[in-house]
Every structure is written in structure tokens, then in C-alpha cells.
Amino acid sequence: MFLSRTQVIVALAAVGLALFVLDLVRRRKLSEEYSLLWVLATVVVAVLGFSTPLLRTITRALGILYEGSTVFAVGLAFATAGLLYLSVKMSRISFENHALTREVAFLRLAVQELRGDAAAARDRGNA
């Protein structure tokens, strides 16, 4: 089985990235939820990078001329999926942020009014 230089580099990079992702989870810098996509992506790219017969079959099926391109195409597909997923997630977080900011504003006003009422009651008590 002959591995091209590109395949070896891609596969090693994928393994390295997978290890880095797992380490990020260990250090609580990355949540398990987000790590899944990354681990999945790196595993697929690594498998394609190492196993030439599978890669050759897929490359032929897709009509791609060069096997290295298949690896990059798969990587790119994962990156695109990941970015879209993050955009959706971010939109939801910004929506929640919106709601929270408004909620806090109302609570602030309520506190202020309660304080005002309390002060007024104290003044009445003193008078």
C-alpha cells in the first residue's frame, strides 16, 4: 500500500488535531457538545488519509482525478457544516442575549421603584 506524501501529512495533521481537541475538552476549554463535530471530522479525514483503497474507491465514485483532493473536499465539507452549525447556534445565543438584556432592564427599573417606595415610606414614618 502506497501512501502519497499529501495523504500522510493530512492524516498526521488530522490525528494531531484530534488529540488537541480532546485536550481542550479535558481542560474544559471546549464543551463535549462542540467537540463531537471536530472529533468526527478529524476521524473521517484521518481514515481517508490512511486507507488508500477506500479513498481510491470514493475518489473514483466522485469522479475526482487526484485522491488528495478527495481528502480536502471532505475536510471542507465538514468545515462548512461546522460553520453553519455555529452560525445557527450564535443566532440563538444572540436572541437569548436580547431577551436577557431586556429582562434585566425591567428588573433594574423594578428595583429602583421599590427603593423609591421604601424611601417614601421611611419619610412618612419619620414625619
Next chain:
Amino acid sequence: MSPHDVLVIVPAHNEVESLPATLAAIRRAAPAVDVLVVDDGSKDGTSEVARTHGVPVLSHAVNLGVGGALQSGFRYAVERGYAIGVQLDADGQHDPADLGALLAPLREGRCDVCIGSRYVARSGYRAPLARRLGMLLFSGVVRLALGRRISDTTSGYRAYSLAVMRVCEHDFPKDFPDAPLLISLARRGFRLQEVPVTMRERAAGQSFYTLGKKLYYPYKNLLASLMALLRRPA
């Protein structure tokens, strides 16, 4: 309908300089209406200035944009039982003397949203070219969507009925107070009307729209207008 049925909502973002004059002008023009300042994440003590003028303040911890500020104002108005909410810019562009004209059609039950327009009658206001082109574009979009002309789709000087505020308070085209809002309101069966008002150049402070937002605004507004058309009105 007593004057206390009316709440003037003043969205303000870093408006320390112009807010006192705006609040004073409202007091002079309409001494009996209630005023609420929505401080939209200002960094310059806008909230404090408003409070020293004896006005209730809703202060957002971070900037949400005009739409978010307006939505908070609507919620306040709904919770406290106001019949009409008026949106009036803090920067002194909107003349409180026009309040009566803006309120009349709503009080007489002739419409649900009354828009203060710079273009119904000559007002002396002349916007920069890019702004005029943008307004022309959105006027066209609204015309296509609703089959009728709204001369000033980007006017931030509007009065809303309680029914409109009830709907907008929880379902609002997120930070799109312009064409998309008008389209979505009209599709819900609310009646829109325009009355002529005078607009001035902003007295001080910075516009909500920075350069980046100016470029992004047309895209966002077109897309949101389209979505307002595609969504089933609830």
C-alpha cells in the same frame, strides 16, 4: 382618552448631550404625557441624565439596537396599560410639537400606526444622497409588498395603538423597526397612516447607524422585508 394614556418612548444611545433638551421639549409641548427613556447600553451616563429629569428609565446592559429598545418600551407600555405609545428619537430630530398631529388619527380610531413623515408635506428636511436612495428603495419594497405607498418608511417618529404594541412586544422583526416592521404590521391587518411632521438635523451625539451598519442595513432590511412577506402572520 386622558393624556396619561399616552407614553412617549425615547430610545437613547449615548445621548447625554441632546437628551435634556429633548425631554424639556416634550414637557413644553405636551406637559401631561408620560415619558419613558430606554437607555440602550449607553456608555455616557444617559440613564443618570434621564433620571435627574424625573423620567423612568429602562437601561439595557448591552446595546440591542433601536428595535430592541422599542420592544422594551412597548412591553413597559403594555404592562402599565397605556393606550398609545409614541416613538420619539432622543437626538432632537423629532419635534414634540408634532405629537398632537401624530396622536389624532389614533385617538379617532382611524388607524393603528401613525407614521410621522418627512415627505407628506414639505418640511425642509433634506437627507444625504445615499440615505435618500435607501429610502426610495424601501419605499419601493413596501409598495411592492403592500400595494400602497408609504412615503417615509424609515421615519422613527411613530405612534402605535395598544393592540400593535401587544403584538410587537413579543413578536418583533428583531432590530428591524423600518420597512420589515411596516410590512409585518400591515399583513396582520393593522391600518397604517402617515401625517406630515418636521424633522431637524440631529442636535448632537452619534447616529445609531455606523459605517458598517450603513452598508449592512440595506441587505438586512431587504431580507427581513422578504421574510416578513413569507412568514404567516400569527
